[in-house]
Amino acid sequence: MSEVIVITSGKGGVGKTTSTANIGTGLALMGKKVVLVDTDIGLRNLDVVLGLENRIVYDLVDVVEGFCRVKQALIKDKRYDGLYLLPAAQTREKTAVNPKQMIKLCDELREEFDYIIIDCPAGIEQGFKNAIAGADKAIVITTPEVSAVRDADRIIGLLESNELSNPKLIINRVRMDMVKRGDMMSIDDIIDILAIDLIGVVPDDEKIVVSTNRGEPAVTDNKSLAGQAYRNITRRILGEQVPIMDLQSEEGFVFKLKKLFGLKSS
Amino acid sequence: MLDIFKFFNKPKNSKDVAKERLKLVLIHDRANVSPQFLEMVKSEIIKVINNYMDIDESELDIQLTRTKSEDGERIVPALVANIPIKSVKNSGK
Ligand SMILES: Nc1ncnc2c1ncn2[C@@H]1O[C@H](COP(=O)(O)OP(=O)(O)OP(=O)(O)O)[C@@H](O)[C@H]1O
Numbered sequence: 001m002s003e004v005i006v007i008t009s010g011k012g013g014v015g016k017t018t019s020t021a022n023i024g025t026g027l028a029l030m031g032k033k034v035v036l037v038d039t040d041i042g043l044r045n046l047d048v049v050l051g052l053e054n055r056i057v058y059d060l061v062d063v064v065e066g067f068c069r070v071k072q073a074l075i076k077d078k079r080y081d082g083l084y085l086l087p088a089a090q091t092r093e094k095t096a097v098n099p100k101q102m103i104k105l106c107d108e109l110r111e112e113f114d115y116i117i118i119d120c121p122a123g124i125e126q127g128f129k130n131a132i133a134g135a136d137k138a139i140v141i142t143t144p145e146v147s148a149v150r151d152a153d154r155i156i157g158l159l160e161s162n163e164l165s166n167p168k169l170i171i172n173r174v175r176m177d178m179v180k181r182g183d184m185m186s187i188d189d190i191i192d193i194l195a196i197d198l199i200g201v202v203p204d205d206e207k208i209v210v211s212t213n214r215g216e217p218a219v220t221d222n223k224s225l226a227g228q229a230y231r232n233i234t235r236r237i238l239g240e241q242v243p244i245m246d247l248q249s250e251e252g253f254v255f256k257l258k259k260l261f262g263l264k265s266s
Numbered sequence: 267m268l269d270i271f272k273f274f275n276k277p278k279n280s281k282d283v284a285k286e287r288l289k290l291v292l293i294h295d296r297a298n299v300s301p302q303f304l305e306m307v308k309s310e311i312i313k314v315i316n317n318y319m320d321i322d323e324s325e326l327d328i329q330l331t332r333t334k335s336e337d338g339e340r341i342v343p344a345l346v347a348n349i350p351i352k353s354v355k356n357s358g359k
């Protein structure tokens with residue numbers, strides 16, 4: 001049984017592409033056959049985050065226009081078995097594709113893949129409509145900021161009116177130090193407001209920047225906290241019960257060590 | 267008086283301010299997501315008021331908006347209705 005999951009947010013720049021790359025790679029590492037579809041036509045990014053930018057021949061628009069077969073456009077990631085990318089077109093517009101074509105494409109991909117993960121563009125226009133058209137499930141990304149949570153709320157409403165009920169939430173770029181001093185909304189605050197199920201919390205982590213520089217998703221880095229968060233999300237998608245990572249105690253580790261050695265923490 | 271009051275009132279965390287603002291803005295946003303919502307409120311209001319007075323239904327205007335609270339300290343959501351009355355019915359007396 002294959003599953004089509006759209007990763008969406010409303011607000012731009014909150015981590016959709018980063019999450020798509022990490023969740024997709026995470027699922028592939030767990031032995032699943034996965035294709036990542038970049039629907040951000042005109043602003044493609046998923047290829048560079050994955051480090052596959054030099055291997056693009058055909059793209060999503062070529063496929064829906066019948067210019068090539070799906071198989072010809074798929075890029076196989078040689079590092080991770082079972083991971084494929086269907087890149088967006090860079091020199092076209094969102095209107096080059098319509099929702100009907102996306103449904104057809106998703107159904108075709110279902111025959112080959114366990115998971116089809118769709119990276120949605122920012123906004124609520126045509127690109128969003130295309131991205132959600134063929135999806136069975138949705139994951140909404142937000143950061144702990146007023147504007148991002150507000151846009152997430154709007155997206156949740158739109159998903160529900162498009163029969164994508166019960167979307168799951170990822171809270172990205174959480175900074176425990178700021179939450180602790182009352183300068184960032186906590187996970188509970190955000191869940192309280194959005195009232196949807198949480199599927200993961202990702203800390204703000206400079207390893208994300210480093211891994212994006214290299215084109216190697218953080219999920220493959222055992223030392224990255226964000227990588228651990230994405231590994232947990234991957235396992236939850238596979239149906240495992242994994243407790244939400246306690247960022248507080250990760251932060252508190254150094255503090256505890258200091259106490260152990262009788263040092264006063266300043 | 268006011269200063270003493272403020273002195274004892276600890277300044278709010280910025281996250282509490284964020285949460286409060288979000289809750290208010292979402293009341294408005296959510297009502298706008300379903301255009302049926304205000305239509306439902308509107309028709310119910312017309313039904314009730316019609317028992318007591320004749321109103322100009324075509325000119326009836328109802329909006330969800332925000333306004334300053336009584337103490338002027340906060341912004342609160344408000345349902346504002348402008349209902350032109352044609353005549354008051356006598357039966358109410
Ligand atoms: N957990 C994190 N820690 C640190 N940096 C992050 C984290 N998540 C995302 N970023 C950074 O934030 C930026 C935006 O991320 P990304 O491109 O994934 O967002 P997006 O939602 O896909 O944006 P767009 O709406 O433009 O498509 C990137 O520079 C990325 O490296």
Ligand SMILES: [Mg+2]
Nearest residue numbers: 016017040045
């Ligand atoms: Mg993106």
